[in-house]
Amino acid sequence: MQDGPPHRTRDVFDLLQQKYNGRVIAYGYPNHAGAGLEWPPYSPDLNPCDYFLWGYVKDKVYATQIDNIEQLKAAIYSAINSIDSNTLARVISNFYKRVECCHAADDGHFEKHV
Known part of the structure; x- marks a missing residue:
């Protein structure tokens, strides 16, 4: 992407x-x-990495102190692997709602937050 x-x-x-x-x-x-x-x-409103993943990973990774690159890598892998299937299902559902909002706005800008 x-x-x-x-x-x-x-x-x-x-x-x-x-x-x-x-x-x-x-x-x-x-x-x-x-x-x-x-x-x-x-289009961050349509990009699950922007509206979900980066913030989720950042919050998990920086919940503890990181002292070196190896700890950072391990924390990133751990954060990503901690995402459960229910959370992913909600993210995908939210993505479809965002696409519908964009379509309703004739593929233009929309203010509705989903």
């Missing part, structure tokens, strides 16, 4: 095509590869 121009190089798109065979959601990717889905740039 990509969300803006910094990662939109031909090399990146070619690597994504090679690795995921067109199963890519990225801004500008369909124009490059003729496959995949367009992703609106800078």
